[in-house]
Every structure is written in structure tokens, then in C-alpha cells.
Amino acid sequence: MTCNVLLSSAGRRVALMESFRAALARTGLGGKIVATDASRASAAFHAADVGVVVPRCTTGKFIPAMLEVCAAYDISLVVPTIDTELSVLAAHRAAFAAIGVTVAVSDPETVAIGADKVLTHAWLVEHGLPTVRQADPEVVRRASDAWAYPLVVKPIRGSASIGVVVVDDALSLDVATRAGDCIVQTVAPGEEYTVDVFVDALGRVREAVPRRRLEVRGGEVSKGMTERIDDVESLARELGGLLPGAFGALNVQLFRDPTSGSLAVIEVNARFGGGYPLAEAAGAIFPQWLVEHASGVPLSPVSAAWRAGVVMLRYDDAVFVDASGAGL
Numbered sequence: 001m002t003c004n005v006l007l008s009s010a011g012r013r014v015a016l017m018e019s020f021r022a023a024l025a026r027t028g029l030g031g032k033i034v035a036t037d038a039s040r041a042s043a044a045f046h047a048a049d050v051g052v053v054v055p056r057c058t059t060g061k062f063i064p065a066m067l068e069v070c071a072a073y074d075i076s077l078v079v080p081t082i083d084t085e086l087s088v089l090a091a092h093r094a095a096f097a098a099i100g101v102t103v104a105v106s107d108p109e110t111v112a113i114g115a116d117k118v119l120t121h122a123w124l125v126e127h128g129l130p131t132v133r134q135a136d137p138e139v140v141r142r143a144s145d146a147w148a149y150p151l152v153v154k155p156i157r158g159s160a161s162i163g164v165v166v167v168d169d170a171l172s173l174d175v176a177t178r179a180g181d182c183i184v185q186t187v188a189p190g191e192e193y194t195v196d197v198f199v200d201a202l203g204r205v206r207e208a209v210p211r212r213r214l215e216v217r218g219g220e221v222s223k224g225m226t227e228r229i230d231d232v233e234s235l236a237r238e239l240g241g242l243l244p245g246a247f248g249a250l251n252v253q254l255f256r257d258p259t260s261g262s263l264a265v266i267e268v269n270a271r272f273g274g275g276y277p278l279a280e281a282a283g284a285i286f287p288q289w290l291v292e293h294a295s296g297v298p299l300s301p302v303s304a305a306w307r308a309g310v311v312m313l314r315y316d317d318a319v320f321v322d323a324s325g326a327g328l
């Protein structure tokens, strides 16, 4: 039995790709890694066994092209990596299933909750999960007494920290919200954690690995450390179990105030987080569970012993190719 894996919008996700490669070897399933991207000028495209250019996920040609790649390379598992492709892949899971392909994505409802920060907040509040206060900029302007600065402004459908700003007064709030489609939040106190959560096909949370953000570069964690911190872990587990039709790797961002112990979830991403390689280095095996699931074999047991105190120090690496190879 082989399990060919397609990493979608592969971009710079070479480390995640290597985790899938290692999982295929470890399980003895074997199989190739195919990377798709909108351009050949991507590192993971060249690190894969096969790279295929497909139309952007925002076009109607994306799904037919992906189905074609799956058929051509006998793919068993598709792994999405970027926010913008989640909803379209979630909506078309049945078409992939019809040709024997598992897409490692949650139900459209959970993808929608993660993609839209108004929906995220409403969902968190509805389920009694701790979060920050949040409102539409207009509401904040009208009830200025109820909102103490500094405040955080961010786009409703943002990602990679693009457009996230801290504002110190009403004037800055006006400037920051001028473009529209954004929300205002109170600043969450304390330290920021990202939790990699794995949910199985029956909606049961198998593992949650908290890692503390030590340093961020370009919206992505560049230094982090796994930490065994029970309240953070159990909150992420509860959240993963409540998300409707969640499946596979999720990424929950929250703050924890070390003095009061208060927690505040600020974001849910229904996909592998950019910093997942740290959880893997600490003993998590999410890619292995996905290839096992896609191959119809029982999932390997949970490693209760993922290691706390594992530090990730990221650095730049590069793939060198001919200009023609990069499509330039």
C-alpha cells in the first residue's frame, strides 16, 4: 500500500513536507509527495518529488485542476496550508472522496468560523470560551467610555498579522479603521501561546501541544518553545472538541496572563500552523495520523510524552534552481 500526499499551496512549507515524508517512511506506507502551487517559484515546489502548477485557489479552475492532479498521481491525501484555500477545499471534499482522496480539512462551518474574526468571536462567546472584548469600530466610537486604549484593530478576514495594529487613541483608531472591514479588540494580557491541536475523523481531540511564542518574524513564529501548561492545553482541547466537524490539524492562538491565570483565545486557524514543525520536533505525529487515516489503517497511539521545553530557532534556508525551473 502506498499513500501519495499532495501538499497544496506548498509555498515555503518544506519542514511540514519533510514531516509527511518521514511519516510515510516510518509507517512503511511509502509514497510520493506532490506539491502544488500557483507558481514554480516556491521552495517546497522543488523539494517535493513532483511539483505541479495549478490555478490560484480563488479561481473556478482550482478544484478541477486539483482533482486532475489527484487522479494523475494517485493521491490519497490532500493537505491544505493557506487560509484562502480552506473554504473551497472544504466545500468540495465529496468530489475528492469520490476518487478516493481524503482532504485534511474541517467542515465548511468550522472553516468559516476560523476565517472570519466576527464569527470566531461570536462562536467563542456562544460557547462560553474565554476571549477578549471585541466590537465593530463604529460601536467603539459611539461608546468610547467603555473602551480604554490601547486597542487592537485587525481585518475581519486577515491572516499572517497583515493589517494588525495597536492604536493608542481615538484618532489612530479612525486612521486604522478607515479601510473598513475590520474589528476592534481589547489587548489580551500576558504571554502568547499557539496550540497545535489534532482532531480525528470522529471529532475527538487526540492531542494538543502548546508552544509559547518567543519571537515573530513576518507574522510567523521564528522562535518558540513547547510548554506543558495544563489550563492552556485543556482549553485548546475543549475548543477543538466543540468546533463543528473539525478534522485534522488545527491551530489555536491564545494569551495567558501568568499573574491572574486568565486566558483569552484570539484566533482559530483550521489548518497546520506555520510553527507546527516545533510540535513535531517535540514528538507530535499529526502528519502520520493523517496518512494512516487516509490509508485506512488504525492511527498510531498518542505519544503522551511529547516533550516540553523544546525550543525552535528558525533560520532561512534556500533551494537553488535554474531560472527556467522557477518559471522565470
Ligand SMILES: Nc1ncnc2c1ncn2[C@@H]1O[C@H](COP(=O)(O)OP(=O)(O)O)[C@@H](O)[C@H]1O
Binding pocket: 132, 152, 154, 158, 159, 160, 161, 162, 164, 185, 186, 187, 188, 189, 192, 253, 266, 267
Ligand atoms: N487582542 C489582542 N491582544 C494582543 N495581541 C493581539 C491581539 N490580537 C492579535 N494580536 C497579535 O497579533 C497577531 C496576529 O493576530 P491574529 O488574530 O492571529 O490575526 P492573523 O489572522 O493576522 O494571524 C497575534 O499573533 C498576536 O500577537
Ligand SMILES: [Mg+2]
Binding pocket: 159, 160, 161, 253, 267
Ligand atoms: Mg494568527
